[in-house]
Amino acid sequence: KDCKKRFVLSPIKNIKGNAKFVCLAMDCYYKGLSYRDISDQFRQFYGLDLHHETIRRWVLNFSEVMEKYSKTLKPKTSGTWNADETMTLTKKGHFDYEYVWNVMDNQTKFLLASINSGKERNIENAKEVMREAWQQNKEIPQTIITDRLASYQDGISKTFKNWGTQRKVKHISILGRRKEINNNAIENLNGQQKEFHKVRRGVNEVQNYADGFKVFHNFVRKGVKDNLTPAERCGIGIKGNRWEAMLINSLKVPNATGGQKMAKSPAD
Numbered sequence: 001k002d003c004k005k006r007f008v009l010s011p012i013k014n015i016k017g018n019a020k021f022v023c024l025a026m027d028c029y030y031k032g033l034s035y036r037d038i039s040d041q042f043r044q045f046y047g048l049d050l051h052h053e054t055i056r057r058w059v060l061n062f063s064e065v066m067e068k069y070s071k072t073l074k075p076k077t078s079g080t081w082n083a084d085e086t087m088t089l090t091k092k093g094h095f096d097y098e099y100v101w102n103v104m105d106n107q108t109k110f111l112l113a114s115i116n117s118g119k120e121r122n123i124e125n126a127k128e129v130m131r132e133a134w135q136q137n138k139e140i141p142q143t144i145i146t147d148r149l150a151s152y153q154d155g156i157s158k159t160f161k162n163w164g165t166q167r168k169v170k171h172i173s174i175l176g177r178r179k180e181i182n183n184n185a186i187e188n189l190n191g192q193q194k195e196f197h198k199v200r201r202g203v204n205e206v207q208n209y210a211d212g213f214k215v216f217h218n219f220v221r222k223g224v225k226d227n228l229t230p231a232e233r234c235g236i237g238i239k240g241n242r243w244e245a246m247l248i249n250s251l252k253v254p255n256a257t258g259g260q261k262m263a264k265s266p267a268d
Helices: 019-030 035-046 052-070 123-137 150-160 184-198 206-220 242-252
Strands: 080-089 097-105 111-118 143-146 170-173
Touching (some): 019 206, 035 052, 052 206, 080 111, 080 123, 080 184, 097 123, 097 184, 097 206, 111 123, 111 206, 123 150, 143 150, 150 170, 184 206, 206 242
16 A cells, blocks of 8 residues: 555544554553654654654544543452542643542552542542542442542542441551552552653643553553553453554444453454
8 A cells, every 4th residue: 555645444534544553653652752753663664654743643532532441341359449649740831730640459450540630639639530430440449548638538438428337438548658558559650650741741631641541551551570451450351452452442332331341453
């Protein structure tokens, strides 16, 4: 084919390229390359003249699409959550930051929610991220571990109606890195997110990138010790190319609900 002509691979419509190129662009981006670097790689290795803004639109649009699909999958989690918020550098001004709230399963490291709250860290923000994690997990947790930010106490209580004799969730509020009970895992995740944004000197679409990073963390990046993704630890199997399987499934069955899903790459 003449690579300078427009071509598509069903079911992806109206884009220059095909599913594998979209997924390669997303993989390179979330592993640290800039849009201009990715554009240069396509030009050198595939003879494709793709503008960096085209790649940027791919990443933003399909990050959101895949994250919406991932919410239909039910992970088998431990019942203990870690929650924390981190500051994300934006390009809206010199040293301008916004907050991203993360909730992660303690054992599988599956990221249940990642929500941008702008510059606020209030009770409503805590409630929103807890509701989002609950929606993804499909079950109320037994324990939630947080730092001592006051918003968590009321946010957790109001979300799960956790008061009086009707307490369903044990909330453990800690300070610093302790040996027995700590927030180390999610603080490590926050560090990875900070580094991701730092090398890009900030981002504008904070929620879109939080969505994409969540998909990358849960379904693509494997752990060093067990060579498993958090999704695999949760019983969500993906065959073939992990990015491509998530993309194709998200476009074909965006309203799939309930139970464990087995994603298959179209190459299988």
